[in-house]
Amino acid sequence: MIDKTVSTLQDAVSVIRDGAVILISGFGESGNPTELAHTLIDHGARDLTLVNNNAGNGRVGLAALLESGQVRKMICSFPRSSHSEVFDTMYRERRIELEVVPQGTLAERIRAAGAGIGGFYTRTTIGTPLAEGKERRTYNGDEYVLEDPLHADIALVKADLADRWGNLTFRLAARNFGPIMCTAAETTIVQARRIVPLGDIPPEHVVTPGIFVDRVVEVPNPASEREMIENDVRYTAGGAP
Amino acid sequence: MTEMLTDRLTRRQVASRLAQDIGDGNYVNLGIGMPELVANYIPDGREIVFHSENGVLGMGPEPGENEVDYDLINAGKKPVTMLPGGAFFHHGDSFAMIRGGHIDICVLGAFQISAAGDLANWSTGGPDSVPAVGGAMDLAVGARRVFVMTDHNTKKGDAKIVEECGFPLTGPGVVDTIYTDIAVIDVTAAGLVVREKVPCLSFDDLQSRTGAKLHGAETCGDLVAPDVG
Numbered sequence: 181m182i183d184k185t186v187s188t189l190q191d192a193v194s195v196i197r198d199g200a201v202i203l204i205s206g207f208g209e210s211g212n213p214t215e216l217a218h219t220l221i222d223h224g225a226r227d228l229t230l231v232n233n234n235a236g237n238g239r240v241g242l243a244a245l246l247e248s249g250q251v252r253k254m255i256c257s258f259p260r261s262s263h264s265e266v267f268d269t270m271y272r273e274r275r276i277e278l279e280v281v282p283q284g285t286l287a288e289r290i291r292a293a294g295a296g297i298g299g300f301y302t303r304t305t306i307g308t309p310l311a312e313g314k315e316r317r318t319y320n321g322d323e324y325v326l327e328d329p330l331h332a333d334i335a336l337v338k339a340d341l342a343d344r345w346g347n348l349t350f351r352l353a354a355r356n357f358g359p360i361m362c363t364a365a366e367t368t369i370v371q372a373r374r375i376v377p378l379g380d381i382p383p384e385h386v387v388t389p390g391i392f393v394d395r396v397v398e399v400p401n402p403a404s405e406r407e408m409i410e411n412d413v414r415y416t417a418g419g420a421p
Numbered sequence: 422m423t424e425m426l427t428d429r430l431t432r433r434q435v436a437s438r439l440a441q442d443i444g445d446g447n448y449v450n451l452g453i454g455m456p457e458l459v460a461n462y463i464p465d466g467r468e469i470v471f472h473s474e475n476g477v478l479g480m481g482p483e484p485g486e487n488e489v490d491y492d493l494i495n496a497g498k499k500p501v502t503m504l505p506g507g508a509f510f511h512h513g514d515s516f517a518m519i520r521g522g523h524i525d526i527c528v529l530g531a532f533q534i535s536a537a538g539d540l541a542n543w544s545t546g547g548p549d550s551v552p553a554v555g556g557a558m559d560l561a562v563g564a565r566r567v568f569v570m571t572d573h574n575t576k577k578g579d580a581k582i583v584e585e586c587g588f589p590l591t592g593p594g595v596v597d598t599i600y601t602d603i604a605v606i607d608v609t610a611a612g613l614v615v616r617e618k619v620p621c622l623s624f625d626d627l628q629s630r631t632g633a634k635l636h637g638a639e640t641c642g643d644l645v646a647p648d649v650g
Contacts, residue, residue, distance in 0.1 A: 208498035284516030284559030307593030
């Protein structure tokens with residue numbers, strides 16, 4: 181019998197080791213696996229490389245993980261936001277490495293890793309400083325740069341519904357990076373708002389098929405990062421549910 | 422350079438002027454900031470589908486106070502609504518739309534635009550600035566047409582349209598048309614051609630506010646401020 185559900189957040193993240201490369205779903209304040217991020221702070225794995233579109237908001241979730249000192253490097257497309265003080269400060273004080281990747285290249289590098297593609301050529305960054313040092317090739321008169329797949333040890337993803345096979349749905353635009361990140365990690369760990377009986381998600385409504393998912397934990401009332409930021413919430417180790 | 426320009430367009434008027442050039446049925450991506458205003462001014466009778474790179478097609482107007490849902494946001498992380506017919510999709514698909522040439526028009530802001538249509542809009546190259554690129558480079562090369570919406574000059578009066586960009590590029594030769602508070606300028610193989618300018622400025626005045634050679638003195642029309650306040 182296949183049962184990918186785990187009963188606690190602590191169990192869910194227990195496989196994460198020091199030095200892991202971790203994909204974290206979300207865009208802005210939407211689709212972030214905040215509870216998994218907080219449990220990873222308690223778990224304590226260090227020397228991590230995180231991949232997300234942004235670099236955290238306020239002092240919760242991804243930002244709290246950065247502030248905890250467990251992260252060596254951030255790979256993202258847009259680290260600046262109105263609430264990115266934690267990353268901004270660490271970057272200026274040179275306490276964290278940054279790799280800036282155009283958003284579409286970031287998405288495609290993740291997709292390529294999940295699809296077993298060894299790299300791909302794109303026109304994005306041609307003529308810009310971000311193309312420096314990269315292999316080039318010309319197709320149909322246009323110049324392209326070579327980009328590598330972005331494999332990860334772990335993906336932490338927030339979904340809406342899940343079942344014990346790991347089939348997933350996502351809420352509204354919170355889908356963003358979730359489905360492609362599920363495909364690209366050795367171990368994909370999902371927090372779902374609700375775990376439903378097998379068959380309750382109609383096959384044509386499954387967004388991410390369970391083959392891409394390893395562990396599912398139910399988090400019935402996921403925190404709103406927006407509300408936490410507005411209320412000046414600061415997460416520190418030991419506060420996870 | 423400092424005299425009052427009485428018929429300079431407001432940002433909303435630039436947005437409205439630009440919106441007139443978006444055709445019925447176009448799929449359009451609006452960049453963060455000023456370009457977002459364009460959605461408010463689509464001419465009656467045209468059905469336009471707005472794309473947002475986080476994975477949304479068919480965005481509607483801003484939500485009412487009780488409709489706000491932070492799982493339904495645009496690329497600028499602001500709450501939006503969905504129109505009937507709208508769709509959600511993941512980032513792989515979203516950038517396939519952008520990089521695969523499926524977006525008809527994208528509207529971007531600019532720090533600088535060169536005579537050859539080079540765009541610089543992501544970094545001022547300062548040593549202390551945190552580099553952040555987002556989807557701008559993908560949009561610049563992937564969208565079929567790139568419209569730039571910008572003030573013609575910086576607050577200090579410097580030209581934003583220049584022979585060569587001094588800031589790091591977002592993409593080379595990508596801009597099709599520039600919409601500013603005083604002119605509409607097409608980037609062509611023959612250089613920058615002024616399509617419209619505000620009537621109170623002579624062509625020479627416009628040239629003096631621009632850091633690159635302008636063409637079209639004989640053919641350019643009037644840029645009339647749309648009635649949108």
